Amino acid sequence: MRVAVFGAGYAGLTLARRLESELPEEVELVVVDEDGSHLVQHELHRVVRRPDLVAEIVVDLDDVLDRATVREATVTDVDTAAGVATLDGGDGQSRLDYDVGAVCLGAETNYYDLPGVEAHGTPLKRLADAERVRADFFDAAESAGADDPARIVVGGAGLSGVQVAGELAALASDEGAGASTEVVLLEREASVAPRFPENFQRAVADELETRGVRVETDRRVAGADGDAITFADGEAMAYDQFVWTGGIRGPDALDGERPVVRNTLRYEDGTFVVGDAARVVDTDGEAVPASAQAAIREARVAADNIARLVEHERSGDGGFEPRLDGYRFDSVGWLVSVGDGAVAQVGPTVVTGRAAKALKTSVGAGYLSSVGAVENAVDLVREEVGWPEGEEDDAAERRDAN
Numbered sequence: 448m449r450v451a452v453f454g455a456g457y458a459g460l461t462l463a464r465r466l467e468s469e470l471p472e473e474v475e476l477v478v479v480d481e482d483g484s485h486l487v488q489h490e491l492h493r494v495v496r497r498p499d500l501v502a503e504i505v506v507d508l509d510d511v512l513d514r515a516t517v518r519e520a521t522v523t524d525v526d527t528a529a530g531v532a533t534l535d536g537g538d539g540q541s542r543l544d545y546d547v548g549a550v551c552l553g554a555e556t557n558y559y560d561l562p563g564v565e566a567h568g569t570p571l572k573r574l575a576d577a578e579r580v581r582a583d584f585f586d587a588a589e590s591a592g593a594d595d596p597a598r599i600v601v602g603g604a605g606l607s608g609v610q611v612a613g614e615l616a617a618l619a620s621d622e623g624a625g626a627s628t629e630v631v632l633l634e635r636e637a638s639v640a641p642r643f644p645e646n647f648q649r650a651v652a653d654e655l656e657t658r659g660v661r662v663e664t665d666r667r668v669a670g671a672d673g674d675a676i677t678f679a680d681g682e683a684m685a686y687d688q689f690v691w692t693g694g695i696r697g698p699d700a701l702d703g704e705r706p707v708v709r710n711t712l713r714y715e716d717g718t719f720v721v722g723d724a725a726r727v728v729d730t731d732g733e734a735v736p737a738s739a740q741a742a743i744r745e746a747r748v749a750a751d752n753i754a755r756l757v758e759h760e761r762s763g764d765g766g767f768e769p770r771l772d773g774y775r776f777d778s779v780g781w782l783v784s785v786g787d788g789a790v791a792q793v794g795p796t797v798v799t800g801r802a803a804k805a806l807k808t809s810v811g812a813g814y815l816s817s818v819g820a821v822e823n824a825v826d827l828v829r830e831e832v833g834w835p836e837g838e839e840d841d842a843a844e845r846r847d848a849n
Contacts, residue, residue, distance in 0.1 A: 448473070448474045448475065448546045448547075448757065448760065448761060449474070449475040449476075449477060449544070449545050449546050450466060450470060450474055450475065450476050450477070450545065450546065450547045450548070450549075450753060450757065451476075451477045451478075451479065451532065451543060451545035451547075451548040451549070452466070452476070452477070452478045452479070452515075452548070452549050452551060453479050453522045453525065453532060453548065453549065453550050453551060453552055453700070454479070454480060454522070454550070454551035454552035454553060454698075454722075454724070455478055455480040455484070455485050455508055455551070456485070456486070456488065456551060456552075456553045456722060456723075456742065457488070457722060457739045457742040457743050457746070458549075458551040458553075458721040458722030458723075458724075458742040458743070458745060458746045458749075459478065459480070459549070459551030459552075459721075459722070459746070460485045460506075460508070460511070460818055461742070461743045461746035461747065461750075461817075461818065462549055462551060462721060462746040462747075462749055462750050462753075463476065463478045463512060463515050464511070464512065464818060464819070465746070465747060465750035465751075466515075466750050466753060466754065467512065467513055467514055467515055469750055469751070469753075469754040470753075470754060470757060471757075471758075471761070472514075473761075474757055474761075475516070476514065476515040476516065477515065477516045477517075477518060477543070477545075478508065478512065478515045478516070478517050478518070479517075479518045479520055479522055479532070479534060479543065480508060480517065480518075480519065480520075481519065481520065481521045481522075482519060483507065483508050483509070483517055483519045484505050484506060484507055484508060485505070485506040485508060485511070485818065486504060486505055486506075486573070486574065487503075487504040487505075487506070487811070487814070487815065488553075488572075488739065489739050489811070490503075490504045490811060490827075491504070491571060491572075491573075491574070491576075491577055492571060492577070492607070492610040492611045492613075492614045492784075493614060493784070494574065494577040494578070494581075495577050495580045495581045495584070495611060495614050495615065495618065496581075496614045496615075496617055496618045496621070497830075498578070498581065500830065501574065502823075502826065503815075503823050503826045503827045503830065504823070504827075505574070506815070506818065506820045506823060510819070510820070511818055511819035511820055518534070518536070518543075519536060519537070520534035520535060520536035520537075520541070521534065521535045521536070522534060522550075522552060522698075522700040523535050523540075523699065523700055524700050525548070525550055525700045525701065525718070527548075527550070527714055527715045527716075527718035527720075528715055528716060528718075530544060530545050530546065530548060530716070530717050530718065531543070531544055531545075532545065532548065532700070545717070546717055546757075546760065547717045547718075547719075547753050547756055547757060547760075548717060548718050548719070549712075549718070549719040549720070549721055549749060549753065550698070550700070550701065550714075550718065550719070550720045550721070550724050550725075551720075551721050551722050551724060551742075551746070552698035552700055552701075552724045553698065553722060553723045553724055554695035554696060554697060554698065554705065554723035554724060554737060555572065555695065555696050555697070555698060555699065555703070556570035556572055556691065556692070556693075556694070556695065556696070557693065557694035557695050557696040558691065558693070559693070559694065561668060561669065561670050561671070562669075562670035562671070563670050563671040563672050564602070564668065564670065564671050564691055564693075565691075566671075567671045567672065567673055567689050568602060568671060568689045568690060568691030568693075569583065569688075569689065569690050569691065570690075570691055570692070571607060571611055571690065571692055580611065580615075580688075580690055581618075583688045584599065584615060584618060584619075584688060585622075586688075587599060587628075587687035587688040588619065588622065588624045588627065588628055590687065591624070591627045591628060591687065592627055595627075596626070596627045596628055596629045597624075597627060597628045597629065597687040597688070598629045598631060598684075598685060598686050598687050598688075599615055599619075599628065599629065599630045599631070599686070599687065599688040599689075599690070600631045600632075600633060600676060600684065600686040600688070600689050600690070601615070601630070601631070601632045601633065601690045601691075601692065602633045602668055602676070602689070602690070602691045602692065602693045603633070603634065603691065603692040603693030603694065604632050604633065604634035604636075604639040604640065604641070604662065604664070605640065605641075605642070605692065605694075606640060606781075606783045607692040608632060608634075608639075608690075608692040608693075609632070609639060609640060609651055609655065609783055609785060610783060610784055610785070611690055611692060612630055612632040612655065612660045612785075613654075613655065613658050613660060613784065613785035613786035613788070614784075614786060615630050615690075616628075616630040616658050616659045616660050616786055617658065617786030617787055619659075620659070620786075625659065629661065630659065630660045630661065631660075631661045631662075631663060631684070631686075632655065632660050632661070632662045632663070633663050633666045633668065633676075634662070634663070634664045634665075634666060635665070635666060635667045635668070635693075636664065636665070637664050637665055638652065638664055639651050639652050639655065639662055639664065640783070642736060643781060643792075644792065646792070646795075646797050647781060647790065647792045647797055650790045650792075650797045650799055651783060651785065651790050653799075654785040654788050654789075654790050654799060655785055657785075657788065658785050658786040658787070658788060660785075666678055667679040667680075668693065671689060674686070676689065695723060695737060697724060698724050701720075701724065705723075705724060705725055705726045706720055706725055706726065707725070707726045707728060708720045708721075708725040708726065708727050708728070709727075709728055709773075710727070710728060710729050710730045710773035710774045710775070711748075711752055711771040711772065711773055711774075712725075712727065712745055712748060712749040712752065712774060713752065713771060717756070719749050719752070719753065721742065721745050721746050721749045722737075722741075722742035722745060722746065723737040723742060727741070727745060727774065727776075729773070729774055729775045729776045730773040730774065730775040731775060731776075733776065735774075735776045736776075738778075739814075740778060740779075741776055741778075743814075744774065744776075745774050748772050748773070748774040751772055752771040752772055755769040755771065756768065756769070756771075779793065779794075780792045780793040780794065782803070782806060782807045782810060784804075784807055788800070788803070788804070789803035789804045789806075789807045790803055791803040791806045791807065793806075808827070808828060811824075811827055812824040812825075812827050812828045815827060
């Protein structure tokens, strides 16, 4: 029997690690990922400003998975009814049949068929995107002057847009280009972080202003060319750099769709869809927001359900399928960094400043530790708080001793 996990983002890696301990040794576990590594997506924006952070936020799957077979390939199609995936690897196309599978391929950037936006707006989904955003920033900054500042426009003020705008403003300040660089964040809704509580929205807007980001809300992008962005009201805005974080769509392997999946995360027969690749409806009938915390928790429920299905199938006694658990979304809060600042919401309380930054660092390090990347977690904390090298070594020795 073969269980396949497609994708190794937050959902895929969490699911695979749990299945390693929950599935019988006789069951083959395969993880398919395009480059055999896990990217801590919520820290990707920081690579724009600090390329050296790559070492902390990229985890080799072979280092954190014990018995799963990792196949490096791009999943180009999943026939969820037949239990067949089409893979494109270094040796060409191949077919992977599975008895139980989980599509954890995450989401791709949605350009909504807006003319010119995909051609001219750089997304922020992969390391190559962050590298391009950084390079484009320096190209724009070099051509600017005090009387003609470079205008860097970020389209979409969800958490990704907020974070990359804050990082670009901080990069301009670091490089002494603050006076000759203008960072503008556009949002089609009436506020930044529009899907979040009002007090969180206000705090994020205040933090953006403090960090030198100009926010323009109620701005509906209609298209773009190589020089300007056009809006639905006919106005235009010239730019020197354009970053697009305006929405998400499903993975190409699902034809760009994000299928609706009920609370058991089971989509069709032996196929589950977990994380941002799906539009999940929880046990309360509520739509689950696309987020890392939701993907991780969904994966834990999916792992238990997959293990039950596998046990049922292997028993060979027929009868009714086992009852599957349901996922209920219950967020403990939200975190977003804005350059050197941060905003955190824990329950109804919103905090900023050092407390928010410390919380964001601890959450990032805690996540890395939870997936077995303890050294990455230690390095991340050291980078964030200036932890001396000697103390890091002492911590590693204490960890090894335990």
